[in-house]
Amino acid sequence: MEQARIDGNTKLLAIIGDPIAQVRSPEIYNPRIVTAGVNAVLLPMQIPTATFDDAVKGIMAIRNLMGFVVTYPHKGRVLPYADQVGPIGQAVGAINAVRREADGSWKGDMFDGAGLIGALASLGQSAAGRHILILGAGGAGSAIAMALAAAGAAMIGIFDLDANRATELAARLQKHFPSCQAGATEPGVAGFDLLINATPVGMAPAFALAPFRGELHPGLTVIDIVPKPETTALLALAREKGCPTANGAAMISGQADAVLAFFGIGPA
Amino acid sequence: MEQARIDGNTKLLAIIGDPIAQVRSPEIYNPRIVTAGVNAVLLPMQIPTATFDDAVKGIMAIRNLMGFVVTYPHKGRVLPYADQVGPIGQAVGAINAVRREADGSWKGDMFDGAGLIGALASLGQSAAGRHILILGAGGAGSAIAMALAAAGAAMIGIFDLDANRATELAARLQKHFPSCQAGATEPGVAGFDLLINATPVGMAPAFALAPFRGELHPGLTVIDIVPKPETTALLALAREKGCPTANGAAMISGQADAVLAFFGIGPA
Numbered sequence: 276m277e278q279a280r281i282d283g284n285t286k287l288l289a290i291i292g293d294p295i296a297q298v299r300s301p302e303i304y305n306p307r308i309v310t311a312g313v314n315a316v317l318l319p320m321q322i323p324t325a326t327f328d329d330a331v332k333g334i335m336a337i338r339n340l341m342g343f344v345v346t347y348p349h350k351g352r353v354l355p356y357a358d359q360v361g362p363i364g365q366a367v368g369a370i371n372a373v374r375r376e377a378d379g380s381w382k383g384d385m386f387d388g389a390g391l392i393g394a395l396a397s398l399g400q401s402a403a404g405r406h407i408l409i410l411g412a413g414g415a416g417s418a419i420a421m422a423l424a425a426a427g428a429a430m431i432g433i434f435d436l437d438a439n440r441a442t443e444l445a446a447r448l449q450k451h452f453p454s455c456q457a458g459a460t461e462p463g464v465a466g467f468d469l470l471i472n473a474t475p476v477g478m479a480p481a482f483a484l485a486p487f488r489g490e491l492h493p494g495l496t497v498i499d500i501v502p503k504p505e506t507t508a509l510l511a512l513a514r515e516k517g518c519p520t521a522n523g524a525a526m527i528s529g530q531a532d533a534v535l536a537f538f539g540i541g542p543a
Numbered sequence: 544m545e546q547a548r549i550d551g552n553t554k555l556l557a558i559i560g561d562p563i564a565q566v567r568s569p570e571i572y573n574p575r576i577v578t579a580g581v582n583a584v585l586l587p588m589q590i591p592t593a594t595f596d597d598a599v600k601g602i603m604a605i606r607n608l609m610g611f612v613v614t615y616p617h618k619g620r621v622l623p624y625a626d627q628v629g630p631i632g633q634a635v636g637a638i639n640a641v642r643r644e645a646d647g648s649w650k651g652d653m654f655d656g657a658g659l660i661g662a663l664a665s666l667g668q669s670a671a672g673r674h675i676l677i678l679g680a681g682g683a684g685s686a687i688a689m690a691l692a693a694a695g696a697a698m699i700g701i702f703d704l705d706a707n708r709a710t711e712l713a714a715r716l717q718k719h720f721p722s723c724q725a726g727a728t729e730p731g732v733a734g735f736d737l738l739i740n741a742t743p744v745g746m747a748p749a750f751a752l753a754p755f756r757g758e759l760h761p762g763l764t765v766i767d768i769v770p771k772p773e774t775t776a777l778l779a780l781a782r783e784k785g786c787p788t789a790n791g792a793a794m795i796s797g798q799a800d801a802v803l804a805f806f807g808i809g810p811a
Contacts, residue, residue, distance in 0.1 A: 282570050295551055299550075302549075330604035335601075336601060339563060339588065
């Protein structure tokens with residue numbers, strides 16, 4: 276894997292969180308930055324909660340810092356630092372990437388759902404006009420729902436064991452993207468052409484099946500955001516039934532492309 | 544040149560200055576860090592004067608930042624951020640590198656003269672017991688004088704066109720390192736075994752001769768801190784006379800080794 280050659284002209288990107296040692300972003304993003312021919316590098320920055328504000332003000336004062344990506348536990352705290360927030364960030368009510376604009380102001384947006392668009396693209400598909408069932412209305416489910424609606428989904432049904440959470444997300448979705456028909460729903464797959472597992476069900480070491488109902492059919496694309504195992508019980512079953520599938524790795528790859536495009540690196 | 548492989552465990556070092564694009568430190572330090580087998584990377588950080596304090600507080604809040612090197616125009620402003628200052632930094636009254644200690648405090652020291660010790664070592668020589676004539680009592684001359692005295696020089700004579708500046712530096716030298724005999728002097732080389740040009744005289748494009756007096760003799764080692772040209776008029780003459788010589792590149796290399804050793808990287 277080719278590595279960045281750092282010199283005085285190198286621009287900086289950061290991923291900030293605490294802990295930080297486990298993040299894979301530097302290994303995922305940096306080879307893409309090298310391939311794009313951009314003199315920049317993404318660095319892990321461990322920023323404890325207690326010094327979050329000092330640290331963010333400080334890194335924003337580094338002139339050759341293009342922007343930063345935010346991970347646990349800081350996602351809820353970075354919104355006030357963006358002068359401007361993109362439509363998905365507004366709809367989700369949180370951002371996970373912030374970039375420096377040409378005028379020195381900062382723009383944020385939320386890319387936790389953007390990987391889904393990339394995962395669809397890896398199957399030669401798009402979100403436009405789709406009828407989508409999302410299992411899980413947590414942080415990931417919310418970000419995915421908003422990204423799909425922004426990308427032109429026709430209808431999004433949301434299932435969560437906590438029915439209130441599903442109803443609340445559907446209402447926010449409807450409010451921010453009125454052209455997408457949104458509602459809380461039972462987890463039956465009939466009538467949908469895209470099924471997304473945005474719950475942790477199926478994560479290793481368990482091999483549980485995400486809680487859909489009904490019969491998987493070849494016209495249904497199945498995407499599981501669980502990163503490990505590579506093939507969850509849901510994906511194994513979907514492949515058996517002839518469904519196109521994409522896994523957590525496709526999500527991560529798609530998100531990296533989307534975040535880098537936001538920073539002006541690689542294809543938009 | 545091998546490049547660092549950045550992952551979530553990578554520790555950060557920075558060089559802070561403004562402008563920053565011209566600094567060569569990332570290209571000089573990073574291959575050494577890779578060779579030392581340490582998962583760390585030195586990054587350029589452009590920090591404007593107006594936001595210096597915010598930025599320094601901020602980068603010090605990045606837990607995986609091991610420390611930072613300071614260059615123009617910030618050398619005079621970083622001293623208050625060090626909880627503890629090494630002997631050379633104290634003697635010079637300025638620091639150019641700061642490291643995070645195990646207890647979370649910060650230690651600073653001045654390494655602008657440390658390269659001289661490395662340049663001597665590259666000739667198989669040391670500073671101990673030497674009789675040294677330094678031309679130039681500016682920032683570089685001061686740092687070099689203190690580093691040589693700390694390394695055991697027996698006698699240091701200082702010449703500067705501004706006689707007051709030479710006298711003042713000699714007094715500070717004497718105060719901080721009483722075992723080294725220090726004084727302002729005329730630039731005659733007789734009686735010295737090491738001549739150091741710490742003035743900019745000889746810097747390209749001019750090919751002027753640094754302002755020493757007397758005859759260069761083979762028992763006199765000559766070091767010129769001017770980085771460009773590689774062979775200054777002084778060094779060319781010294782080689783003609785059979786003197787051992789070292790140039791600005793040897794200084795830069797020696798300083799990199801000393802700074803990295805300060806950060807716990809490579810041989811101490």
